[in-house]
Each structure stands twice: as C-alpha cells, then as structure tokens.
Amino acid sequence: MALSSQNTPKGTPSTSRRIVRGDNFGFTAPGTPKNQLTTPKKIPKSILQTGTPECFNNVLFETPNSARNKNRISKEKGDELSNLAVAVRIRPMNSRELAHVGAANVVSVKGNNLYVKSSPIGNSAVCMDHIFQYDHIFWSCDENDSVYSSQEIVYQTLGAPLLKSALKGYNACLFAYGQTGSGKSFSMMGRNEADIESDEYAGIIPRFCKDIFSHIRNLPDNSSATLDVSYFEIYNEKIHDLLLVQDCSSKTALKVREHPMLGPYVENLSIHSVKTYNELRNWMLIGNRNRATAATSMNEKSSRSHSIFTIEISLTEGLDEGVNGNGKRSRISLVDLAGSERLSNSYNSEEKIRQGVCINKSLLTLGKVISSLADQKKKQFVPYRDSVLTWLLRESLGGNSMTTMLATITPANLHVDETLATLRYACQARSIINRARVNENPHEKLIRELRSEVFRLRSLKKNYERNSIEYNSSLQSNLSNTSGYEELEDLRHKLNETENKLFEAEKIWEKKFLENKTSQLRELAEVEKRKEELESRIRIIEKADKSVSLSPYQTDFLKKLEGVLDENVPTINESDNFNLVTDWCKENYMNYSLSRNALLLIDYKNNKQTIMTTNDLDSLTEYKDIGDFLRNLTWNNTKSHKKLHKADILKSMNTIYHTLSDLTPPDDDENLNFLYAKLSKSLQKYETALLTSVSSKNGLKTVTFEDKLLSSLE
Ligand SMILES: Nc1ncnc2c1ncn2[C@@H]1O[C@H](COP(=O)(O)OP(=O)(O)OP(=O)(O)O)[C@@H](O)[C@H]1O
Numbered sequence: 097m098a099l100s101s102q103n104t105p106k107g108t109p110s111t112s113r114r115i116v117r118g119d120n121f122g123f124t125a126p127g128t129p130k131n132q133l134t135t136p137k138k139i140p141k142s143i144l145q146t147g148t149p150e151c152f153n154n155v156l157f158e159t160p161n162s163a164r165n166k167n168r169i170s171k172e173k174g175d176e177l178s179n180l181a182v183a184v185r186i187r188p189m190n191s192r193e194l195a196h197v198g199a200a201n202v203v204s205v206k207g208n209n210l211y212v213k214s215s216p217i218g219n220s221a222v223c224m225d226h227i228f229q230y231d232h233i234f235w236s237c238d239e240n241d242s243v244y245s246s247q248e249i250v251y252q253t254l255g256a257p258l259l260k261s262a263l264k265g266y267n268a269c270l271f272a273y274g275q276t277g278s279g280k281s282f283s284m285m286g287r288n289e290a291d292i293e294s295d296e297y298a299g300i301i302p303r304f305c306k307d308i309f310s311h312i313r314n315l316p317d318n319s320s321a322t323l324d325v326s327y328f329e330i331y332n333e334k335i336h337d338l339l340l341v342q343d344c345s346s347k348t349a350l351k352v353r354e355h356p357m358l359g360p361y362v363e364n365l366s367i368h369s370v371k372t373y374n375e376l377r378n379w380m381l382i383g384n385r386n387r388a389t390a391a392t393s394m395n396e397k398s399s400r401s402h403s404i405f406t407i408e409i410s411l412t413e414g415l416d417e418g419v420n421g422n423g424k425r426s427r428i429s430l431v432d433l434a435g436s437e438r439l440s441n442s443y444n445s446e447e448k449i450r451q452g453v454c455i456n457k458s459l460l461t462l463g464k465v466i467s468s469l470a471d472q473k474k475k476q477f478v479p480y481r482d483s484v485l486t487w488l489l490r491e492s493l494g495g496n497s498m499t500t501m502l503a504t505i506t507p508a509n510l511h512v513d514e515t516l517a518t519l520r521y522a523c524q525a526r527s528i529i530n531r532a533r534v535n536e537n538p539h540e541k542l543i544r545e546l547r548s549e550v551f552r553l554r555s556l557k558k559n560y561e562r563n564s565i566e567y568n569s570s571l572q573s574n575l576s577n578t579s580g581y582e583e584l585e586d587l588r589h590k591l592n593e594t595e596n597k598l599f600e601a602e603k604i605w606e607k608k609f610l611e612n613k614t615s616q617l618r619e620l621a622e623v624e625k626r627k628e629e630l631e632s633r634i635r636i637i638e639k640a641d642k643s644v645s646l647s648p649y650q651t652d653f654l655k656k657l658e659g660v661l662d663e664n665v666p667t668i669n670e671s672d673n674f675n676l677v678t679d680w681c682k683e684n685y686m687n688y689s690l691s692r693n694a695l696l697l698i699d700y701k702n703n704k705q706t707i708m709t710t711n712d713l714d715s716l717t718e719y720k721d722i723g724d725f726l727r728n729l730t731w732n733n734t735k736s737h738k739k740l741h742k743a744d745i746l747k748s749m750n751t752i753y754h755t756l757s758d759l760t761p762p763d764d765d766e767n768l769n770f771l772y773a774k775l776s777k778s779l780q781k782y783e784t785a786l787l788t789s790v791s792s793k794n795g796l797k798t799v800t801f802e803d804k805l806l807s808s809l810e
Pocket residue numbers: 186187188190236274275276277278279280281282283287395397398399400433434435436504
C-alpha cells in the first residue's frame with residue numbers, strides 16, 4: 097500500500113492540517129514499534145484507500161505513546177502542567193533540491209498525520225512510510241494550495257497563544273529546530289530585513305513584537321506594562337551580546353551565572369527598556385545585523401549560531417487602588433537554533449568543523465536533555481549545565497515555562513535522513529512536561545484571590561437580596577420567616593470575613609510596599625552619591641595631574657590622592673618608558689621636566705642634572721631597575737639650579753594654590769570636602785617648611801631639600 101504521494105499533496109482534502117491539541121486523531125495509534133518494521137493492525141480506512149500501491153510499503157508509526165494526543169496535558173485546560181507543544185513546518189523544495197537528479201517530494205500530510213517515504217533499503221524493493229503526529233503541522237510548500245500555511249497562520253497558531261500566556265504572567269519559549277536551510281530563520285524572522293514590516297512575510301518574532309503593543313494599547317486604564325528586550329547569540333559555546341551598538345568584532349564573550357532565585361542568566365548582557373513598537377523593532381534590527389553568519393557549502397547565509405531574543409513583560413493591574421496594584425512578570429524567549437545537520441554534510445573547512453563541534457555540543461546536549469526529560473519514568477539526571485544553550489533554556493525545558501518547538505523540514509528526498517532525524521527529535525520533545533506557573537508575588541496572588549472572592553460574594557449577596565425582596569413582595573411575607581434568610585445571613589458573614597482578610601492582607605502588603613520603597617529610595621540615594629563622588633574624583637584627577645606639571649617641586653600632592661589617582665591617569669604621549677622614569681622620579685622626589693622627546697632630570701640634593709632622550713631609553717632593559725639606569729646616565733653639575741629665588745618658590749606655590757582653588761568639590765560631598773581640606777593643609781605645611789628651608793647668603797636665597805622638609809608633609 098502506498099501511503100504517501102510522491103508530490104505536493106494537491107489533491108488532499110481541504111481540511112486544515114494544523115492539528116489542534118486534544119483533537120481526536122481519527123484512529124487508534126498502534127503503539128510504538130521498537131526498532132522493527134511493523135504494519136499497524138488498525139490502519140485507518142482513509143489511509144488504506146489512498147491510491148494503488150506501486151510497491152508494498154512497510155509502515156513505521158513513529159509517535160511514542162507518551163506523546164500521543166489522548167495523553168497530552170494542555171495549558172488551555174488550566175493545568176499547572178503542560179506538554180511541550182511541537183509543530184512541524186514543511187517548506188517548498190528549493191532550486192538546488194529540484195535540480196538534483198531524481199528529485200522527489202517524500203513528505204506528505206494527510207489529516208493529522210505526517211508521512212515520510214524513505215527509499216528502499218539495500219536490495220529490497222520495499223519502501224518505508226514513517227508516520228508522525230504533532231500538535232500542529234504546517235504545510236508551506238505551495239502558496240496556491242488551499243491548505244497552505246502562511247507566516248500569519250504560523251504566528252496565530254504558535255506565537256499568539258504564547259503571547260496570551262505571557263500576558264497572564266507565564267514564561268514562554270518558542271524555539272525553531274531543523275537542518276540548515278530548512279526554514280528556521282524564515283519562520284522566526286522572515287527572509288530579510290524588509291520582511292520585518294511585511295504583512296505577508298514577517299516571521300514570528302516581528303509579529304510577536306507588533307502584537308504585544310496592540311495588547312498593551314488595549315490594557316485597562318488602571319494597568320501598565322513595561323517591556324525590556326535583550327538579544328544574544330551563542331556561537332562556539334560563547335555568548336555575544338547582539339545589542340551592543342559598538343563594533344561587534346571586538347565583542348567579548350559573556351558568562352552564564354546562576355542567580356539563587358532567578359536561575360541562570362547572562363552576566364552583563366545589555367537589557368533595553370522599550371516603550372514603543374518602533375523602539376523594539378530597532379533593537380531587533382540591530383541584533384539581526386550583528387548576528388554572526390558564515391557561509392557553508394549548503395547555504396551561503398546559513399547561520400552557525402543560536403540566537404535568543406528575549407522580551408520581559410512586567411504588568412501591573414489595579415493601579416487605581418493605590419499601592420496595591422498586582423504585578424505579574426513573564427519572560428518570553430524566541431530562539432532560532434543553528435542548523436542541526438551532521439558535520440559531514442555541511443562543513444568544508446577546519447574553522448567550520450570547529451564551529452560545528454561547538455554547535456553540536458549545544459544541540460547534542462539539547463538532545464540529551466530532551467531525551468532524559470521525555471523519559472519521565474526513569475527520573476534521570478538532566479544534563480542542563482553541559483552546554484550554554486541548555487543551561488540558559490533550563491526553565492523552558494521541563495521547567496516554569498509554556499514552551500513550543502517548531503521543527504522545520506524540507507520535503508526533498510535529498511535530505512530525507514536529516515528530515516527523519518528532525519522529526520524523531522521533535523516527536524520525543526512532545527513527551528516533555530513543563531510546570532508553568534504565573535510569576536507573581538505570593539502575597540499579590542493572595543490579594544488577587546481574596547479580591548475575586550469578595551467580588552463573587554458581593555454579587556451573590558446582591559442576587560440574594562434582590563430575589564428575597566421580589567419573593568417577599570410577592571408573598572407579602574416577612575423576610576425573617578423565609579428559609580433564604582439564614583442563607584443570606586451566612587453569606588453576609590462569609591463576605592464580612594473575607595473582606596476582613598482582604599483588609600488585613602492589603603494592610604500588610606501596603607506596609608511591605610512602603611518598606612521596600614524606602615529601602616529602594618535609600619539605595620538610589622547611595623548610588624547617586626557614589627556617582628557624584630566618582631564624577632568629582634575624575635575632575636580632581638584631571639586637575640591634579642595638570643598641577644603637577646605646573647609645579648617645579650615634588651609635593652606629596654599626589655600621594656594624598658593615592659587610590660584616586662590610580663583611575664584615569666592620563667598617559668604622556670612621548671613614550672610609555674618616559675612614564676616609567678617620571679613615575680620613579682615622583683616616588684624618589686627627583687625633579688624633572690618633560691619636553692617633546694627629552695626629559696630633564698634635576699637632582700637638587702646632589703646638585704646634578706641630566707638630559708635624557710628617547711634614544712637613551714633603548715638601553716633601559718640592560719639595567720636592573722630605573723634607579724640603576726639613571727645612575728649610569730651622564731650627570732652634570734647644576735650650580736644654576738642650586739639656588740632658587742624666593743620669588744620663584746612663591747610663584748610656584750601660587751600656581752599650586754591656583755590649581756587647588758579650581759578643584760571645587762560638590763558642597764554636599766563630605767568625603768571630598770575632607771580630602772580638599774587635607775590637601776590644602778598639606779600645601780600650607782609644605783609652604784611653611786619650604787620657606788623655612790630657604791636660606792639667604794649674600795643677598796641670594798637658596799633652598800635646601802632635606803628629608804626633614806619632605807617628612808613635614810606627613
Ligand atoms: N516556508 C517557506 N516558504 C518559502 N521559502 C522558505 C520557507 N522556509 C524557508 N524558505 C527559504 O529557504 C531558504 C532557507 O531558509 P532559512 O534561512 O530560514 O533556513 P534556516 O533553517 O534558518 O537556515 P540556517 O540554519 O542556516 O539559519 C531561504 O531562502 C528562505 O527564504
């Protein structure tokens with residue numbers, strides 16, 4: 097019996113091929129044959145009637161029991177638990193596949209079943225029909241086909257329900273899986289940048305972004321929403337931020353960290369708040385442009401990286417009731433995985449092989465994670481942390497998330513092995529059960545529940561009262577005599593109790609809210625103070641450094657600023673090695689003066705001076721340290737520098753004071769005021785010490801630099 101057609105199934109019934117979860121499959125699946133070719137006992141009539149067989153085909157029913165629809169748990173039914181929803185999309189054959197000798201379409205869809213006809217094995221003339229079942233099957237091979245699944249249909253079936261869940265406070269994840277060129281990026285984003293705005297071709301992500309804002313616009317007046325977006329790629333097991341505006345070639349790899357409450361996250365990933373669709377779209381475009389792509393022998397634009405586009409929504413409802421608005425948060429991860437094909441098919445260079453190994457590490461681990469989660473009974477260890485991808489997607493796989501997998505395939509016989517591998521992978525993923533819950537503060541949850549209980553009891557009471565009045569007026573009887581009286585009293589009592597509980601809960605919540613707010617304000621003030629302090633420090637560093645070159649003396653001006661000066665010390669253009677020498681001079685109280693390519697060193701203590709050029713620096717490495725190097729330079733006597741005029745000294749001191757007066761720390765910054773005062777005092781002491789060291793002989797004033805003078809600064 098031939099169960100699949102060789103071509104696009106134009107003649108198939110025009111019923112939708114998208115399977116709605118919980119649908120009756122039309123026949124009882126015969127269970128999962130284990131690695132053997134079996135013909136199911138109960139093949140549906142509709143299948144048996146399909147055409148005249150060219151040859152006898154064996155049928156392999158590939159959907160495991162655990163993934164069959166009758167066992168599936170759906171969030172739509174209000175469960176905490178829900179199965180990972182799995183969809184398959186079949187793209188049209190491309191020109192390369194069509195040009196292949198003996199090209200044929202081996203995939204077909206009938207009703208809720210997806211068939212793949214695989215070639216006869218060995219000498220046997222027997223073909224094999226593999227049957228798969230999924231939550232949704234999208235036939236996107238021919239736009240003229242009545243059952244063609246467009247981008248909009250795919251979004252409405254997969255994306256829109258996830259958005260609905262996210263707006264209720266559930267985490268959501270959608271990931272596209274399939275071999276290179278099978279249509280993952282087409283489904284997730286579109287064909288190119290222009291498609292993002294196209295009604296026809298925009299993929300799930302741009303539609304999702306647009307749809308969020310149409311939902312936000314329709315939120316009740318007393319609700320508000322904030323959105324944060326991030327976008328990164330995992331390439332060779334390294335994470336790169338795709339939303340960095342600077343040159344991405346110099347991007348550094350980010351690390352995954354584990355938050356004790358929030359779980360794994362990407363450290364230092366940029367997160368951007370967005371208020372409009374345009375802002376969100378712009379980030380999406382920046383990310384797409386930054387996404388690394390590499391050519392492969394299969395598809396020139398093929399992406400070798402996994403990309404994760406994340407939107408975090410925080411919703412606050414009931415703002416009109418003061419501080420008691422309810423908050424819900426959800427994180428939506430939209431993931432475009434790298435091609436899942438095997439190394440041998442698509443890699444043609446060493447670099448690609450290296451990339452492939454890493455991509456495989458993530459996909460391989462994803463496979464291991466899926467298979468250990470799929471086998472619930474064994475309760476095996478799930479190796480989430482074995483790859484960056486699975487570590488980050490931990491919550492989406494078997495955790496707190498509503499997750500959908502979109503497997504993309506080509507119908508071409510050329511890739512039938514890869515197609516079967518993808519379909520089996522997808523089948524297994526259907527068994528995964530996630531435990532999604534609304535992300536809200538338990539206290540907020542309690543208030544929300546109490547409020548709805550109060551609302552319910554109030555309307556019940558109202559109904560009762562209305563009915564009683566009607567009843568009384570018709571019977572002209574006393575309310576106290578009716579049997580409804582006791583029930584009404586009971587209701588009033590319950591309502592009273594619940595209202596009291598609500599009042600108490602709101603009071604506690606208000607107190608907590610105010611406490612939180614106060615501590616947040618305190619933290620904010622701290623941060624502001626720190627910011628101002630840093631800004632003043634930067635100002636001081638810049639000015640302080642200038643003042644050093646203005647002063648002919650070594651003061652401990654810089655010493656007092658130790659720790660502060662380490663930051664942002666401007667470099668001297670001439671040479672880093674000059675810096676080494678000048679630093680040494682500062683530490684050893686040796687005077688120097690720097691010109692474009694020479695350094696004048698003055699040793700007042702020993703009345704010597706020397707001029708050092710950049711050429712001298714070439715021999716620096718021959719000496720054991722800078723001191724040794726300097727000792728070996730040629731030094732001359734410095735008679736003229738030995739004697740300093742008091743006027744010169746005063747002029748220098750004035751320069752220092754002038755510079756110091758330019759340093760105006762903020763009034764409210766006590767630390768800096770203290771530092772400023774200390775600095776000023778040190779300079780005064782220095783000035784006094786300096787002036788008392790000046791001696792006068794024959795009308796000429798000289799200054800002696802003694803240790804005593806320097807220690808006076810301490
Ligand atoms: N449903 C579809 N309808 C029409 N064309 C499609 C469809 N899916 C994919 N294509 C086309 O097939 C080609 C490959 O698709 P796409 O780039 O989305 O593959 P991919 O799986 O993302 O590959 P990679 O792993 O390299 O990222 C593109 O030219 C795309 O336009």
